[in-house]
Amino acid sequence: MKTQVSEEIKQRCEELKISDDAMVELMDLFLRELNKGLSKKDNPTADVKCFITYIKDLPNGEERGKFLALDLGGTNFRVLIVHLKGDKDFEMESKIYAVPQDLMVGGAEQLFDHIADCLANFMKDQNVYDERLSLGFTFSFPLQQLGLTKGLLVKWTKGFNVAGVTGEDVVKLLKDAIKRRGDIQIDICAILNDTTGTLMSCAWKNHNCRIGLIVGTGSNACYVEKIENIEMYEGLETNQMIINTEWGALGDNGSLEFIRTSYDRAIDEQSINRGKQIYEKMISGMYMGELVRLILLRFTKDGLLFNGMDSELLRKSQEFQTNYVSQIESDEIGNYKNCMEVIHKLGLSANFKDCANVRYICECVSTRSAHLVSAGIACLINKMNEQSVTIGVDGSVYRYHPKYHDLMVKRIRQFVRPEISFDLMLSEDGSGRGAALVAAVACREEGRISG
Numbered sequence: 001m002k003t004q005v006s007e008e009i010k011q012r013c014e015e016l017k018i019s020d021d022a023m024v025e026l027m028d029l030f031l032r033e034l035n036k037g038l039s040k041k042d043n044p045t046a047d048v049k050c051f052i053t054y055i056k057d058l059p060n061g062e063e064r065g066k067f068l069a070l071d072l073g074g075t076n077f078r079v080l081i082v083h084l085k086g087d088k089d090f091e092m093e094s095k096i097y098a099v100p101q102d103l104m105v106g107g108a109e110q111l112f113d114h115i116a117d118c119l120a121n122f123m124k125d126q127n128v129y130d131e132r133l134s135l136g137f138t139f140s141f142p143l144q145q146l147g148l149t150k151g152l153l154v155k156w157t158k159g160f161n162v163a164g165v166t167g168e169d170v171v172k173l174l175k176d177a178i179k180r181r182g183d184i185q186i187d188i189c190a191i192l193n194d195t196t197g198t199l200m201s202c203a204w205k206n207h208n209c210r211i212g213l214i215v216g217t218g219s220n221a222c223y224v225e226k227i228e229n230i231e232m233y234e235g236l237e238t239n240q241m242i243i244n245t246e247w248g249a250l251g252d253n254g255s256l257e258f259i260r261t262s263y264d265r266a267i268d269e270q271s272i273n274r275g276k277q278i279y280e281k282m283i284s285g286m287y288m289g290e291l292v293r294l295i296l297l298r299f300t301k302d303g304l305l306f307n308g309m310d311s312e313l314l315r316k317s318q319e320f321q322t323n324y325v326s327q328i329e330s331d332e333i334g335n336y337k338n339c340m341e342v343i344h345k346l347g348l349s350a351n352f353k354d355c356a357n358v359r360y361i362c363e364c365v366s367t368r369s370a371h372l373v374s375a376g377i378a379c380l381i382n383k384m385n386e387q388s389v390t391i392g393v394d395g396s397v398y399r400y401h402p403k404y405h406d407l408m409v410k411r412i413r414q415f416v417r418p419e420i421s422f423d424l425m426l427s428e429d430g431s432g433r434g435a436a437l438v439a440a441v442a443c444r445e446e447g448r449i450s451g
């Protein structure tokens, strides 16, 4: 039997719904912002910066050799070695290293020495310590790229705030750290964003892939744009280029106020990058659990949940993890096993009605996230206007939330021109292989073979 969600809670969650009208408004807004980002005149005032990646060629399947990749950009730092053997055949080994909290907010040298240290350690593990290898560096923070191997950090996001990196060339910082060690030989062939890595990784398997999307710690998307639409590009002749939209910053100028709630404002207030990444803060894993917690706390204080009794843990910031949202929504309808478990973990006592309400709140927050992402993707698909397009997707929210994919497909379908077909493809191997592929494509162009 399905326990009913209380009417008052339903009513108070209405503000979390993205109506059809709001979807259209959001898509129009995003399109305007994209065009501003691409335009020379308007770029300086655009929220969505549309960074040029200098990646113009997608993999053609002929890339071969051994490549290293680094993936820094959120919860985990990974080092990978990818052996591309051709015909979609490859071997990959990777290791996850922690980035200690003090390094996330420390100094540049400490962070990059740590990265170089992990790299050397990994090369020893993989018996390639003495080899000279090419490396693709996935660095998933807003970068102003000046070339394939030169990128200046525009600003830190997602909990990082390392001094002395903003405005600096991140490739040079890594090169310097490698040089300081003096024991490993690495050619850094490319720096890229995880969206680009995801797009490249998926494009290797599916040549229709033209959009890369991340819904993980943060949220971002990239897409293949025609060169005539990229006024900002002044480099060598080419037909197309991957544009890293950095869409997380949509709304930084106040344009999303029509859908923001008091909970979103509270999230922003307590963040280390206030006023920044407004769209991302309504979507991504770093904030989703906390949004649910703030709503639960508010409703409990107002006597709508848990008999008005909160708990120390519910009052504590970050205690409601985003993966709880997935767990709670994975319960079968009418069954609250996971939900009860989470509620008990938080030191609360609940009846079935509370469980139904908690689940409903989770659904509202995760559905809103999926709909916001869908507006962005539908806008990109319509803008590209190709007959058929695949979107490569990565990130734990998309990967593990039980309904995120279906919610997106349904909502995108509603707003994409009917004659266009699309599909969402989960990136199985993460953006790391994409970084190796970018390095490989760069080597292919230069006629070099690594490993």
Ligand SMILES: Nc1ncnc2c1ncn2[C@@H]1O[C@H](COP(=O)(O)OP(=O)(O)OP(=O)(O)O)[C@@H](O)[C@H]1O
Residues within 6 Å of the ligand: 073, 074, 075, 076, 140, 194, 214, 215, 216, 217, 218, 219, 284, 285, 286, 287, 321, 322, 323, 324, 325, 326, 327, 394, 395, 396, 397, 400, 401
């Ligand atoms: N089962 C889950 N359901 C929903 N969200 C989850 C789940 N597991 C982890 N997350 C959230 O996903 C985020 C981590 O995403 P991911 O594993 O893709 O890492 P990431 O690579 O650091 O992210 P990004 O690509 O944005 O830098 C965290 O915010 C975490 O709370």
